[in-house]
Amino acid sequence: NAGVTQTPKFRVLKTGQSMTLLCAQDMNHEYMYWYRQDPGMGLRLIHYSVGEGTTAKGEVPDGYNVSRLKKQNFLLGLESAAPSQTSVYFCASSSGTGLAKNIQYFGAGTRLSVL
Amino acid sequence: RKEVEQDPGPFNVPEGATVAFNCTYSNSASQSFFWYRQDCRKEPKLLMSVYSSGNEDGRFTAQLNRASQYISLLIRDSKLSDSATYLCAGLTTYKYIFGTGTRLKVLA
Numbered sequence: 001n002a003g004v005t006q007t008p009k010f011r012v013l014k015t016g017q018s019m020t021l022l023c024a025q026d027m028n029h030e031y032m033y034w035y036r037q038d039p040g041m042g043l044r045l046i047h048y049s050v051g052e053g054t055t056a057k058g059e060v061p062d063g064y065n066v067s068r069l070k071k072q073n074f075l076l077g078l079e080s081a082a083p084s085q086t087s088v089y090f091c092a093s094s095s096g097t098g099l100a101k102n103i104q105y106f107g108a109g110t111r112l113s114v115l
Numbered sequence: 116r117k118e119v120e121q122d123p124g125p126f127n128v129p130e131g132a133t134v135a136f137n138c139t140y141s142n143s144a145s146q147s148f149f150w151y152r153q154d155c156r157k158e159p160k161l162l163m164s165v166y167s168s169g170n171e172d173g174r175f176t177a178q179l180n181r182a183s184q185y186i187s188l189l190i191r192d193s194k195l196s197d198s199a200t201y202l203c204a205g206l207t208t209y210k211y212i213f214g215t216g217t218r219l220k221v222l223a
């Protein structure tokens with residue numbers, strides 16, 4: 001019963017390096033989301049997707065790119081990491097249909113440090 | 116002003132106490148509201164959806180007041196295991212906006 005799986009769980013990058021965070025869900029959900037969580041800031045939406053092949057910007061999209069080539073996967077890319085991107089990143093998904101359509105299910109998070 | 120605001124706390128309450136949190140929102144187009152619970156260094160997990168008519172789940176009661184644009188969470192008979200951060204969230208079209216969370220510590 002995997003739900004939402006994020007990889008990796010931890011990562012340390014040097015400034016300027018690039019990386020991709022992977023989110024996979026096995027619930028056949030239409031909607032997927034990437035958030036970052038910083039102390040005192042709560043969860044802030046980076047990008048989201050309402051279906052395969054579609055993406056949209058959230059509150060804090062600068063410095064990130066995303067892709068949703070397959071329905072079950074939502075990738076978050078950092079092209080040139082900066083110390084300001086040190087954060088905990090959460091992926092979430094929701095079905096968009098039915099009684100439970102609006103309930104979001106979260107992955108366990110990725111802790112990223114940029115030195 | 117943040118779209119969803121919460122008192123960050125911490126709320127320190129004795130075991131068995133009743134505690135209430137409020138969350139205000141500024142976007143009147145928000146359609147649905149939720150309370151999530153987040154334990155330290157863990158992901159948020161849904162506690163309750165919030166309906167206009169109010170809803171109750173055991174010791175937890177959630178209310179929505181659209182006229183005043185706030186939602187509330189009431190926890191009765193607090194347990195040590197209720198210690199966590201409680202996040203409120205509003206949904207507008209496809210986007211969820213979360214508050215910064217309210218920390219609750221239940222003391223023995």
